[in-house]
Each structure stands twice: as C-alpha cells, then as structure tokens.
C-alpha cells in the first residue's frame with residue numbers, strides 16, 4: 001500500500017461522518033484533496049451539503065468536483081471539519097501548515113463542532129518536531145521576528161517557492177522553525193503567539209476530536 005493509498009483510505013472513512021444537510025469544512029493538502037474527491041462523488045449521487053474551503057486551492061478543487069461552497073462568514077456553524085496533518089502524536093496534538101494554509105485551517109478548526117484529521121501512517125510520531133513548524137508572519141514584521149526566533153534557537157527559515165517568498169492566501173509569509181529540542185510545546189505556542197506580527201502557528205493543540213489513519217489496507221480511528 002502506498003502512502004497515497006493510505007491517505008485515500010483515511011479520506012473514504014472520514015466522509016462516512018458526513019450526512020445531508022451538513023456544512024462541511026474542507027481542509028487543504030494532498031490528503032484533504034482525496035476527501036474533497038470523495039465528497040464530490042457523494043454530492044454527484046445526491047448528498048446535499050455545503051462546503052467551507054480552507055484555501056484558494058481547495059476552493060478551486062471543490063468547485064471542480066461540484067461541491068456547493070459558502071464562505072465562513074455565511075456559515076452559521078460548521079458541523080464537521082476534515083483535514084490532513086503533517087504530524088500527530090499519541091495525545092492527538094498536531095503540526096499543520098506544510099502547504100501554508102495553517103491560518104485559515106486553524107480558524108475553521110476552531111469554529112467547527114467536530115474536527116476529523118486524516119493521515120497516512122507516516123504522520124504518526126512519538127513526539128512532535130521532526131517536521132519544521134510553520135508560523136505565519138506579517139511581511140512588515142518578518143525580518144525582526146526572524147532575528148528574535150534565531151536568538152530563541154528556533155532556526156527560522158523563510159519559506160521560498162519558485163525562487164520567491166511564499167505568500168499565503170492571507171498575503172503573509174511563512175517561517176519554518178526547528179522545534180526538535182523543545183519539550184514544552186504548549187509554552188512554545190503561547191510564547192510564539194505573544195510576538196507581534198506572528199499571526200498563527202501550525203501547532204494545533206487539543207483541537208482534533210478524531211484522527212483517522214490509513215495503515216496498510218485499513219483505516220484506524222483514534223478518538224479523544
């Protein structure tokens with residue numbers, strides 16, 4: 001089983017939670033794209049839902065798949081949010097934002113009644129931090145933040161794409177941090193959030209309700 005097949009297995013299992021009448025938050029990334037595909041098939045077969053996309057990329061894909069969309073401001077509530085993750089640990093804590101969509105993803109996660117994370121088996125880690133932690137920063141402040149984070153030993157790297165600064169959907173930059181040596185992750189999260197110009201971090205702490213992992217040919221469901 002390839003990792004991509006595991007992602008698809010997890011996505012197929014996750015969409016079983018979706019019923020007609022629901023407002024569904026749509027995540028971003030290669031795993032979430034499988035979920036959007038699966039939902040698209042169900043919509044084609046009569047499932048009545050509306051989606052709230054977490055990125056311009058997902059908006060485009062969901063539109064192509066025929067999923068009716070609304071914006072967050074027009075959604076009175078989001079019943080279920082489904083998204084991928086870059087890492088998760090046994091406490092269901094996550095690093096997200098490898099694709100740079102962390103800010104809108106975190107806003108949707110926070111505003112959803114049920115949060116389902118879907119992943120391939122490689123995303124499970126003993127402790128968070130092999131993956132570089134993305135933080136979204138306001139361009140005006142980014143150089144100063146970079147210096148400060150360097151002093152804190154977090155080795156920030158400005159994310160570059162196609163030779164240019166990566167720009168998020170909200171017009172910001174991403175700094176990827178090395179948090180491999182950090183033991184108190186909640187303290188790190190609150191310290192980072194106190195720095196003016198850091199808009200959001202990719203730490204999703206105590207936010208996931210269910211994690212569905214594709215392992216070989218089966219989907220394993222982990223609940224709080």
Ligand SMILES: O=C[C@H](O)[C@H](O)[C@H](O)COP(=O)(O)O
Nearest residue numbers: 029030031084097098099101
């Ligand atoms: O910004 C991107 C998102 O947080 C993704 O959900 C995350 O990076 C996982 O992506 P993938 O499913 O492609 O591994």
